[in-house]
Amino acid sequence: MCSVPVDASHDEARNLVGQRVADATGRAEDDAEVDRVARGLLYLLGFQGELHDVDPTRARDDAFRSARALFGYVAQKQPLVLVLSDLHWTDELVLDLVERLLEWLRTRPFVLVATARPELRERWQPSPGRHDLTVLNLDPLGADDVASLVRELLGADSTPDVVALLHERSGGNPFFVEELAALIREAGPEAALQSGQLPATLQGLVAARLDALDVPERNVLEDCAIVGSAGSIESVRALTAARGDPIDTRVALDRLANRELVDLAGGEFRFPSDLVRQVAYATLTKGERARRHALLGKLLADRLGNDTSPAALERVAHHYGTAAELVAELGQVTGMPDDLNEQALLVLEQAGDRARSAETWRTAARLYEQALTVRATDVPIETRWRLLLGRGRALAESRHLPAAREDIEEVLETATDNPRTMAQALTVLADIEQMEGHHDQSLATFDRAIAMWRELGDEHGVGEALRGRGITAMFLGDLDGADVQISEALDAFRRIGDRRGEAWALQNLATISFFRGDTGPAEQRLAAAGEMFRDLGDWGGLNWSFAILGWVRFMQGRLDDAEEIAREQLPESESSGNRWVSGILSVLLGNVTLWSGRPVAALEHARDAVARFSEIGDRWGETQGRVVLVRSLAAAGRIDDALAELDDGADDRPDNALITANGVRSLVRAQVLVHIGSREALPAALHIGANIEGSMGTELGMMLGMASLQAGRIDEGIAELESAREAVADPDAGPGAATRTALALAYVAAARTAEARAFADAGIETGTYLDRQGCALAGAFARLQAGETQEAVAALDHALAIVDETEARLDQAIVRLARARAFTALGRPDAEEAEADSAAALAALGHDLWGWDRLFSLATQV
Numbered sequence: 001m002c003s004v005p006v007d008a009s010h011d012e013a014r015n016l017v018g019q020r021v022a023d024a025t026g027r028a029e030d031d032a033e034v035d036r037v038a039r040g041l042l043y044l045l046g047f048q049g050e051l052h053d054v055d056p057t058r059a060r061d062d063a064f065r066s067a068r069a070l071f072g073y074v075a076q077k078q079p080l081v082l083v084l085s086d087l088h089w090t091d092e093l094v095l096d097l098v099e100r101l102l103e104w105l106r107t108r109p110f111v112l113v114a115t116a117r118p119e120l121r122e123r124w125q126p127s128p129g130r131h132d133l134t135v136l137n138l139d140p141l142g143a144d145d146v147a148s149l150v151r152e153l154l155g156a157d158s159t160p161d162v163v164a165l166l167h168e169r170s171g172g173n174p175f176f177v178e179e180l181a182a183l184i185r186e187a188g189p190e191a192a193l194q195s196g197q198l199p200a201t202l203q204g205l206v207a208a209r210l211d212a213l214d215v216p217e218r219n220v221l222e223d224c225a226i227v228g229s230a231g232s233i234e235s236v237r238a239l240t241a242a243r244g245d246p247i248d249t250r251v252a253l254d255r256l257a258n259r260e261l262v263d264l265a266g267g268e269f270r271f272p273s274d275l276v277r278q279v280a281y282a283t284l285t286k287g288e289r290a291r292r293h294a295l296l297g298k299l300l301a302d303r304l305g306n307d308t309s310p311a312a313l314e315r316v317a318h319h320y321g322t323a324a325e326l327v328a329e330l331g332q333v334t335g336m337p338d339d340l341n342e343q344a345l346l347v348l349e350q351a352g353d354r355a356r357s358a359e360t361w362r363t364a365a366r367l368y369e370q371a372l373t374v375r376a377t378d379v380p381i382e383t384r385w386r387l388l389l390g391r392g393r394a395l396a397e398s399r400h401l402p403a404a405r406e407d408i409e410e411v412l413e414t415a416t417d418n419p420r421t422m423a424q425a426l427t428v429l430a431d432i433e434q435m436e437g438h439h440d441q442s443l444a445t446f447d448r449a450i451a452m453w454r455e456l457g458d459e460h461g462v463g464e465a466l467r468g469r470g471i472t473a474m475f476l477g478d479l480d481g482a483d484v485q486i487s488e489a490l491d492a493f494r495r496i497g498d499r500r501g502e503a504w505a506l507q508n509l510a511t512i513s514f515f516r517g518d519t520g521p522a523e524q525r526l527a528a529a530g531e532m533f534r535d536l537g538d539w540g541g542l543n544w545s546f547a548i549l550g551w552v553r554f555m556q557g558r559l560d561d562a563e564e565i566a567r568e569q570l571p572e573s574e575s576s577g578n579r580w581v582s583g584i585l586s587v588l589l590g591n592v593t594l595w596s597g598r599p600v601a602a603l604e605h606a607r608d609a610v611a612r613f614s615e616i617g618d619r620w621g622e623t624q625g626r627v628v629l630v631r632s633l634a635a636a637g638r639i640d641d642a643l644a645e646l647d648d649g650a651d652d653r654p655d656n657a658l659i660t661a662n663g664v665r666s667l668v669r670a671q672v673l674v675h676i677g678s679r680e681a682l683p684a685a686l687h688i689g690a691n692i693e694g695s696m697g698t699e700l701g702m703m704l705g706m707a708s709l710q711a712g713r714i715d716e717g718i719a720e721l722e723s724a725r726e727a728v729a730d731p732d733a734g735p736g737a738a739t740r741t742a743l744a745l746a747y748v749a750a751a752r753t754a755e756a757r758a759f760a761d762a763g764i765e766t767g768t769y770l771d772r773q774g775c776a777l778a779g780a781f782a783r784l785q786a787g788e789t790q791e792a793v794a795a796l797d798h799a800l801a802i803v804d805e806t807e808a809r810l811d812q813a814i815v816r817l818a819r820a821r822a823f824t825a826l827g828r829p830d831a832e833e834a835e836a837d838s839a840a841a842l843a844a845l846g847h848d849l850w851g852w853d854r855l856f857s858l859a860t861q862v
Contacts, residue, residue: 017041024073033069040066068104068571075108086274087116095124102126102133104571140172149174153181175273179205182260183212206279209261219245220252221261225281226292226319230270238299239292287333290326293319294340301347314363317351320344321370328375345374345383352390365394385411385421389428396432399617404432423452427465434472437619442472463492463501467508474512475620483512503532503541510548517698518729519552526552543573547581550588555734557767563592583612583621590628595768597806599635606632627668634672637809637845642672670703674710675810677851682707698724698735702742709746710851714858718746737767744778748785749858757782773802773811777818781859784822796822813841817849818856825860 021038022029043066074080084098101112118137126133141149146167151158162184170176183205210218223239224231237249253269256262263270271277281289297319304312324344327333337343348371355364368391372384392407408429415421426449433442446469453461470485486508493501506529513522526545533541550565566588573581590605609625626645633642646669666688673681685707688700701724708717725731725739732740740763747756760779763771780795796819803815820838823831842848 013042014038021070021073024070024077026073037066037069041070068100071101071105071110072108075105075110079109079111080105081111081113084112084114087114088120099126141174141177142172143167146170146172146177149177150181153178154184157184176205178260179209183209203275203279206276207283209259210280210283213256213259216245216247217252217255219243220247220249221256221280222284223292224253224256224262224269224271225277225284226289226296227269229274229277230268233264233267233269235296235300236269238303239296242295242299243292286326286330290323290330290333291335293326294323294336297323297343297347298337301343313347313351313354314367317344317348317367317370320347321367321374324374325370328373341374345371345379348374349383349387349390352387352394356390356394361394361397365391365398365400368394381414382418382421385415385418385425389421389424392425392432393428396428396435399435401432401436405429408432419452420456420458423449423456423458423461423465426452427461427468430465430468430472434468435617439472439476443469443476446472459492459496460498460501463489463496463498463505466492467501467505471508474508474515479512479515483509486512499532500536500541503529503536506532507541507545507548510545510552514548514551514555516729517555517735519556519734520729522552523549543569544581547573547585547588550585554588554591556730557733557737557771559592559596559768562588563596566592579612579616580618580621583609583616583618583625586612587621587624587628590625590632594628594632594635595770597769597803597808599632600807602628602632603636623664627664630668630672631675634675635808635810637813639672639676639810639845639847643669646672667700667703670707671699674703674706674851676845676847677710677814677849677853677855678847679850681851682711682713698728698739700724701727702735702739705746706742707851709749710855712854712858714746714750718743718750721746732762732766737763737771741767741771741774741778744775744782745855745859748778748781749855751785751861753782753785757786769802769806769808770811773799773815776802777815780818780822781856784825784860789826792822792826793828809841810845813838813845814849814852816841817852821853821856821860 018029018034018038021034021041022031025031025034025037027034071080071082082101087095087098098112098114101110147158147163150163150166154162166177166180166184170180210221213221220236220240223236223243226239227235233249233253236253240247240249253262253264257264260272261276263272284292297316300312300316300319304316320340321344323336324341327336327340348367352364352367352371355361355367368387372387372391388407388411392404392411395401395404395407408425411421411425412429415425426445430442430445430449433439433445446465449465450462450469453465466485466489470482470489473479473485474482486505490502490505490509493499493505506525510522510525510529513519513525526549530542530545530549533545546565546569550562550569553559553565554562566585570582570585570589573579573585586605586609590602590609593599593605594602606625606629610622610629613619613621613625630642630645633639633645646665666684670681670684670688673684681703685700685703688703701720705717705720705724708714708720721739721743725736725743728734728736728739730736740759744756744759744763747753747759756778760775760782763775764779765772776795776799780792780799783789783792783795796815799815800819803811806812816834816838820831820834823834828834
């Protein structure tokens with residue numbers, strides 16, 4: 001699509017890609033979006049220098065984002081058809097990209113056509129979704145179809161006898177027909193028929209075709225098989241020349257292309273079928289394979305220059321590693337370099353390090369594994385430690401935690417006299433313990449690592465370990481401790497000029513401010529971090545910052561802004577493969593839709609979030625999704641389902657601090673019980689742990705206050721609510737708006753009419769639907785108490801209008817109950833009708849809203 005030649009220079013490629021992206025987007029070449037998409041595509045095409053200042057994971061993420069953007073822009077202008085052949089040969093990354101393309105472009109005129117063998121189903125099938133999916137199983141060709149294909153391939157030589165023979169021998173396999181036809185073209189139909197020795201298998205057929213090749217052509221084809229299923233012609237030419245064959249490589253390749261044994265395009269070759277490559281490779285003895293792999297590995301290593309990209313190093317590592325494995329299997333191979341194993345070990349470690357830096361964890365683990373099996377002589381123990389640390393980190397990030405722990409524990413047992421290696425191992429072990437949910441152990445291990453890094457005077461090691469410890473403390477709810485540790489890490493990063501570390505530390509500190517409910521500092525820190533991420537071109541980091549900003553907007557009560565940010569950033573995180581950010585954005589969308597009065601829509605987002613976090617094994621995120629799920633079920637009127645979900649999602653293991661020590665599940669249960677006015681609300685609120693801080697501490701105060709009001713303990717309830725309001729950072733937004741609404745209702749229950757009216761009128765147009773609904777009810781009862789009958793009725797009608805525009809059946813019943821109690825107190829002629837309306841709503845819920853009934857009865861006392 002970008003039409004960049006294989007041998008294009010960086011500048012030539014940049015110009016071509018920039019022009020193509022500008023054409024696709026309809027923007028100027030110097031436009032910021034064109035530059036961002038072009039840089040990501042260039043990185044994807046192998047020009048690693050484009051994003052050299054960006055964390056490798058973020059660079060890879062932005063490259064995928066750029067591919068998605070380019071496809072999307074093209075599909076906006078015209079129908080787009082993407083064809084992928086032989087999908088069964090591809091790796092998991094491409095299959096994941098296919099899944100994402102189906103999701104990203106489902107609303108565009110886009111068709112993806114892919115071919116694959118049936119065995120692909122054993123490891124992947126396209127997931128059902130909001131896109132159309134058609135799977136065609138191709139049966140063997142019938143006799144008539146084989147005849148048509150043979151006539152197309154052989155022309156006048158397609159006699160009835162030839163057609164019959166090819167149909168019988170191929171069994172209707174079109175590829176087999178093509179290969180048989182190619183052999184007949186080369187040998188002649190009479191010879192093929194008279195000999196009666198056409199091969200009975202595809203492998204035999206391909207081998208027969210290769211046997212008919214001239215020696216130079218066969219040698220070049222074997223060199224191609226050593227290079228791989230596809231590769232550069234220059235690599236084949238260099239390998240042939242290094243072996244001393246006086247062959248014109250290009251002429252031989254052209255002849256092979258004429259025989260349809262390879263495809264040529266630009267400066268590259270490709271086997272039309274991997275079967276051809278497998279047969280050509282298998283004809284070489286293992287000793288000859290080892291010699292050619294070692295030779296090609298050296299040639300590629302000599303040509304690396306400054307190109308230390310993961311792909312380039314992996315190519316060198318593959319050939320050296322394969323040669324070393326073959327020599328180990330055979331015992332001895334003549335003509336091999338004496339230092340083969342040492343060279344293989346060196347390059348495998350380098351490739352593993354680059355894969356680790358790029359956070360391609362499965363590749364890194366494979367390369368380190370291969371390096372650990374190389375039988376190099378006199379391998380220093382420090383080398384084994386490095387390889388074990390690398391493999392342990394890669395396995396941990398891939399969530400293979402028992403195997404990761406084994407590697408790190410071996411290092412810790414054998415490296416006791418090497419403080420730097422011990423500090424590295426302890427830092428990795430602390431991360432593993434955090435992933436395992438052993439948070440207290442993780443903190444202790446981080447402490448040991450930090451002490452060692454300090455003794456070594458390594459500021460970067462100190463900063464990374466402090467930041468890791470701070471994140472663990474943050475998720476445990478120790479916000480003060482997390483703030484101190486991450487602030488110290490920030491200072492360390494600033495001292496050594498690590499801007500990326502500085503940006504991430506600022507973002508972590510912004511998250512702490514958010515957890516505390518302090519949106520001002522959170523917004524300032526996010527702005528600073530976002531500016532650094534932009535300067536670095538780190539769009540993945542910027543995506544994280546926007547995700548947190550969405551939460552800040554939500555807490556500020558700016559629900560529309562929060563929803564807009566979440567919907568903009570969710571495709572960004574999905575295109576980059578950042579599943580954690582995608583999950584937290586799904587939680588945000590669930591909260592926004594819930595508190596906008598759309599609990600049915602919120603259920604979908606909540607279940608999506610739970611599934612995302614469950615898939616990656618993140619229990620903290622799964623808990624956040626379940627909170628939204630439970631509250632949405634309750635608001636939608638499915639109260640019994642909400643309470644059952646709380647029990648089904650329970651996890652009382654001692655290490656689950658988020659649910660036990662911080663009392664999230666208990667807090668949510670109390671919230672649901674208060675929402676339905678249950679007699680059990682106050683006991684449930686009183687049994688919540690007292691070590692909750694930030695916005696959750698405000699929630700606890702509100703729950704205690706409202707539960708006390710519903711139980712008739714008015715003074716206690718007001719005291720709790722006033723205390724909670726004093727703790728909020730912004731009295732007019734987020735938790736501040738919620739406490740104002742709760743106090744307005746509390747003051748009418750205490751007959752403090754003027755105060756209730758002032759609070760209610762101040763909040764009638766702001767906050768969530770619950771805030772506006774609650775203020776309308778409080779204002780109505782304040783006016784009832786003041787004898788302003790018409791104004792009270794109008795306010796009740798307004799509350800009903802607010803709630804009836806939502807999907808919140810529970811709150812519709814609450815408002816109808818309030819209206820019935822008020823109309824009865826006023827002696828209105830339509831009071832009986834209001835009572836019947838309320839009774840019907842309560843019957844549909846299956847709950848009597850006992851606590852709300854008490855509160856509204858108190859509020860009607862003049």
